[in-house]
């Protein structure tokens with residue numbers, strides 16, 4: 001039998017069919033097979049017949065798969081790459097393989113895998129990526145694998161799974177994901193529920209366990225108790241409010257980002273000023289307002305002081321601090337953002353805010369308070385709020401509105417459901 005096969009390969013070779021020198025190529029059961037296993041190869045050799053359907057490169061020394069690595073063999077149905085030293089698979093390395101049904105990348109050193117490669121493998125039925133060093137799978141990695149039946153991701157370094165990762169795999173019947181160092185927090189709790197209800201078989205569930213937090217180390221995911229989890233909610237408020245406040249030039253503007261969420265979200269501030277965007281990981285100062293070690297490198301006294309309690313204080317608020325202030329809260333379940341748009345103006349004059357909308361201040365009864373005509377109230381916590389600070393001294397470079405604006409509703413305001421609040425100052 002073996003001799004027969006050798007003979008048939010000899011015949012094929014005799015016909016002058018191409019085959020890379022270290023490999024053997026032949027036909028078996030109607031498949032065109034190229035066998036390059038155990039050849040000490042350090043790269044995919046060139047020179048395959050274009051009709052190869054099965055290619056084995058198992059047990060070599062391949063360090064990576066570059067773009068277009070299999071361009072010569074677009075008809076491949078099976079590709080065996082197990083037991084190499086592959087660390088990196090470039091974008092476009094597998095993209096030409098629209099007929100591929102089986103792909104084995106197991107027992108490599110993969111940590112850097114261009115998941116976009118999978119988007120073109122819509123015929124894939126078997127995907128083995130077990131025994132690698134994968135830490136993370138993007139949520140949409142498997143979006144095109146509608147024919148996939150078996151997926152092996154066990155013995156990697158996956159610490160979390162994005163909710164919905166397996167949803168596109170409508171043909172999946174076998175998922176192996178044991179022996180990964182999962183962090184058992186709110187981000188992964190969905191998997192327990194999914195695993196309990198899915199028809200997909202998930203073997204070795206006792207080895208699908210938590211590695212952290214320490215109290216849960218070794219606990220199988222399917223025995224996790226419900227955790228209190230909620231996605232972030234943010235609401236941005238500010239001081240001083242417009243209620244009768246008398247502001248002087250150089251006042252401290254205080255924004256406060258009220259954050260809810262479990263686990264407690266990480267807070268970031270993004271500030272777009274005329275000079276560019278400033279990104280701050282909160283906090284950057286301690287409770288006394290002194291710069292924290294991480295922020296010290298940038299400056300001993302941060303211009304924007306972000307406190308751990310969610311407050312952002314800007315001293316000597318002036319023209320250079322005008323802009324859009326956003327607080328972003330992120331935890332394992334998602335993120336939320338709230339913004340406020342802060343502009344300066346002069347009493348009795350109008351101007352443009354950061355979004356180019358015109359406004360006009362006028363004197364109200366009594367205390368010389370300024371307010372905009374037809375003030376709109378914010379309709380919900382998500383609404384951006386525009387604060388206008390009226391400064392008698394800071395008016396020089398403030399755009400001046402024409403008289404005709406008086407009494408008109410700024411057109412964008414109602415549509416956007418935003419509120420225009422006017423603060424005023426007294427100068428001494």
Ligand SMILES: *[C@@H]1O[C@H](CO)[C@@H](O)[C@H](O)[C@H]1NC(C)=O
Pocket residue numbers: 017027030031032049051
């Ligand atoms: C592949 O091409 C060779 C000639 O290059 C031919 O002899 C062989 O039959 C083909 N195999 C398949 C499976 O089509």
Ligand SMILES: *[C@@H]1O[C@H](CO)[C@@H](O)[C@H](O)[C@H]1NC(C)=O
Pocket residue numbers: 179204207
């Ligand atoms: C489960 O994991 C442990 C620890 O890694 C290992 O010793 C054991 O063989 C695994 N069981 C199976 C069935 O893989």
Ligand SMILES: *[C@@H]1O[C@H](CO)[C@@H](O)[C@H](O)[C@H]1NC(C)=O
Pocket residue numbers: 256287288289307309310311
């Ligand atoms: C947050 O802390 C700062 C500094 O201690 C304080 O000035 C500010 O008022 C606090 N914010 C709130 C909302 O309590």
